[in-house]
Amino acid sequence: MSQHTSFIIFGITGDLAKRKIMPALYHLIQTDVLTNVSFIGIGHQQSSIDTILENAKQYTEYVDENAWQHFTTLFSYIACDITNKQDMSLLFEHITTNESAYNQPSNRLFYFAVASTLFAQATKLLYEVGLCKRIASKECFWHRLVYEKPFGHDIASAHTINTTIQQYLDESQIYRIDHYLTKNIVHNITLLRFSNIMFEPLWNSTYIEEMHFVLHESIGIEKRGCFYDQYGVLKDVVQNHILQMIALIGMERPDDLQEESIRSARLNTLKHITFEDGILGQYQEYKQEFCVNKNSTTPTYALLKLHINNQRWQNTPFYVSAGKKMAESKVGIYIKFKEPHNALTQIVSTASNMLTIQLNPEAVFSLQLNVQSSSTDQKITPVEMTFCHSCLFKTRTSQPYETLLTDVYNGKITSSVRYDEIESSWHIIEHIEQKKLSLFRYDQTSLQQEETMIAFKKKHNIDFI
Known part of the structure; x- marks a missing residue:
């Protein structure tokens, strides 16, 4: 079995997550491209994972009901403020408790489907509470952070974000993505x-x-x-x-x-x-x-x-x-x-x-x-x-x-x-x-x-x- 990966989605209640990210994850699970993974959705409002997944289902093509049911069992949801250290500490407890069922360190993939104004502070707190570490490629596990476009709203803000996240991460861990x-x-x-x-x-x-x-x-x-x-x-x-x-x-x-x-x-x-x-x-x-x-x-x-x-x-x-x-x-x-x-x-x-x-x-x-x-x-x-x-x-x-x-x-x-x-x-x-x-x-x-x-x-x- 492949090494376990925790897939953390910031902004799971948002439009991008329900229209693009969740349907994509469903197809990757259904076709066994992703195996031995668990998904933790993070949003700023009180909600339930059932509601979130039902909203995403309408944007998902070729749904097999049995496969979808399996897909839903891989998710949990937490409402928290990702710029608040106390909330991020609670997230640390949730993720590490979930990962304790595995007998080796888990990989972690953090996906920022949120406004770029949150990138720097959230990355800093992830590092401070111990959820992500600066990891060289030779390690037996990895932490990767994905930042949606646009990266900042001008040169100054982009520079601030980049300078901040590079204080805590190796460049190989940073994915400033453009899905095109x-x-x-x-x-x-x-x-x-x-x-x-x-x-x-x-x-x-x-x-x-x-x-x-x-x-x-x-x-x-x-x-x-x-x-x-x-x-x-x-x-x-x-x-x-x-x-x-x-x-x-x-x-x-x-x-x-x-x-x-x-x-x-x-x-x-x-x-x-x-x-x-x-x-x-x-x-x-x-x-x-x-x-x-x-x-x-x-x-x-x-x-x-x-x-x-x-x-x-x-x-x-x-x-x-x-x-x-x-x-x-x-x-x-x-x-x-x-x-x-x-x-x-x-x-x-x-x-x-x-x-x-x-x-x-x-x-x-x-x-x-x-x-x-x-x-x-x-x-x-x-x-x-x-x-x-x-x-x-x-x-x-x-x-x-x-x-x-x-x-x-x-x-x-x-x-x-x-x-x-x-x-x-x-x-x-x-x-x-x-x-x-x-x-x-x-x-x-x-x-x-x-x-x-x-x-x-x-x-x-x-x-x-």
């Missing part, structure tokens, strides 16, 4: 570039006209107003998900495909990203959302023009379109190649080749090519060559949080972002915020018709998004 990095299609971006010789020679501003990074959600902020109104779209998704995808797409060839080499290549790209122009929007009903300031100027939509100022990308714009209450949910990367200029294209009209890397709702690679429409005319028609993961393999694709939790459990840093990457990302966001971009209001069904949108797209000659 665990998506199969994102993980394959590196392989797509460097294992297909047709792409790398064209992966530069000589051949690529522009790139678009789209993260559109049809839903609003729902009941996350207390969090979202302090962050907005720039800090909630651009600082992490979007900039990490740009770094992966734009990075130079890493020394190898090991995680640390890829991290260094991403960092080098982030350091060269600059902001040129942008617009910010807020959906019409936002100020009526729960826990939102009635005079809020928090943006829920951003359209940005960025550049990577190096030799490879010196003339290629990187556009970002991200927001809530969009007409449809869509997440993807759209790479537009330059139009060919030769004798043939002077006779017939051709469209630009387009490489699409779609993340949601389906994981898809698609390459648009030009072909002759028939043997009797010279008309050129664009056609798509498409790879769909689920269509080809006919199996259930692991969800990002399943991959993330498995990686952390196994000590892999694939989904973990190094602090210097986070710091570089915050520099970009703070530079954008310093521009004091004006805020326009938009309706879910008519964003593209808003005057501000039309003017920006005309100014930069954008025929996409």
Whole structure:
């Protein structure tokens, strides 16, 4: 039997836990990826584990009732203030009592699904009460701490958090995670570039006209107003998900495909990203959302023009379109190649080749090519060559949080972002915020018709998004 692991989830009553973490844990238990584990849920309010699990069950796919019943027996719940030393001492007693049934030290995985303002103090108290220790990799057991994005709310707060937790933990124990990095299609971006010789020679501003990074959600902020109104779209998704995808797409060839080499290549790209122009929007009903300031100027939509100022990308714009209450949910990367200029294209009209890397709702690679429409005319028609993961393999694709939790459990840093990457990302966001971009209001069904949108797209000659 594998060594026992205590899995402690801070913020188990929150939205992230019930929608993502708990369903992922269920599937990992059902498929025996996680074995010999016990789960301790921590929340700030009085509740029961039955209520918490029932709330999570509605977001869990393919539930087998017998498997779910077994899953529920692995949980306990404690209401406590994770910034209060006395409460953390009681948590220590609960966990150590539970672990005493095993004849060897237990591993411990602490998952912070809470606001980043709690990270530093909670980590300090975990160390002081003896729940986590600075452990070198050679020990026979491990303690790992997972910190959800966003890591801080600006450079100063991120630095404070990082400095504090590094006083008590070895870097190998710290996981500053971004679940987008665990998506199969994102993980394959590196392989797509460097294992297909047709792409790398064209992966530069000589051949690529522009790139678009789209993260559109049809839903609003729902009941996350207390969090979202302090962050907005720039800090909630651009600082992490979007900039990490740009770094992966734009990075130079890493020394190898090991995680640390890829991290260094991403960092080098982030350091060269600059902001040129942008617009910010807020959906019409936002100020009526729960826990939102009635005079809020928090943006829920951003359209940005960025550049990577190096030799490879010196003339290629990187556009970002991200927001809530969009007409449809869509997440993807759209790479537009330059139009060919030769004798043939002077006779017939051709469209630009387009490489699409779609993340949601389906994981898809698609390459648009030009072909002759028939043997009797010279008309050129664009056609798509498409790879769909689920269509080809006919199996259930692991969800990002399943991959993330498995990686952390196994000590892999694939989904973990190094602090210097986070710091570089915050520099970009703070530079954008310093521009004091004006805020326009938009309706879910008519964003593209808003005057501000039309003017920006005309100014930069954008025929996409």
